[in-house]
Amino acid sequence: MTSNSRxxxxxxxxxxxxxxxxxxxxxxxxxxxxxxxxxxxxLGSEHLIAFNKGSMYLLGVGxxxxxxxxxxxxxxxxxxxxxETNRKATRLALLFLGVIFLFPMAAxxxxxxxxxxxxxxxxxxxxxxxxxxxxxxxxxxATSCDTQ
Numbered sequence: 688m689t690s691n692s693r694x695x696x697x698x699x700x701x702x703x704x705x706x707x708x709x710x711x712x713x714x715x716x717x718x719x720x721x722x723x724x725x726x727x728x729x730l731g732s733e734h735l736i737a738f739n740k741g742s743m744y745l746l747g748v749g750x751x752x753x754x755x756x757x758x759x760x761x762x763x764x765x766x767x768x769x770x771e772t773n774r775k776a777t778r779l780a781l782l783f784l785g786v787i788f789l790f791p792m793a794a795x796x797x798x799x800x801x802x803x804x805x806x807x808x809x810x811x812x813x814x815x816x817x818x819x820x821x822x823x824x825x826x827x828x829a830t831s832c833d834t835q
Contacts, residue, residue: 700763707756714749718742729801734827736807738798740791741820747787754779798823808832 721742728736758776761768768776802809802825810832813824826832 700759704756704759704763707752707759711749711752711756714745714752718745718749721745725798732805734831735810735813736798736802736825738795738823738825739820740795740823743791743794744787746790747783747785750786751780751783754783795823 721739725736725738754776758768761772807825807827808829810824810826813832815822824832
């Protein structure tokens, strides 16, 4: 291999790690933002509560991308991935895959339970869904749904 092709190969690897790291951080930050938003709406007893179920998928996505980034860094540094590390990474990957699909449903059930206990009603007209990105809006009463 020529030094020019090695340089291109190394640049491609570093770029891939950077992209995966930024995607992981972005997903986790977006998840955190939407989680803080819904928690603050609950704690502040707002007239309207908007729950963005689609953003809950970002927790598992961010964790999965973070795991891949760590493994990529280890490979770029030339460190062999041991059998034990591989076993742990596989278990974590399966766990994070489960988080991608199960956490949004669990969070949705918790929010549904909480808003029903608070006496809020579901605002059908203000809520919307596109594929898995669903935003549910709840209001103190039906009149509040109409005034939004």
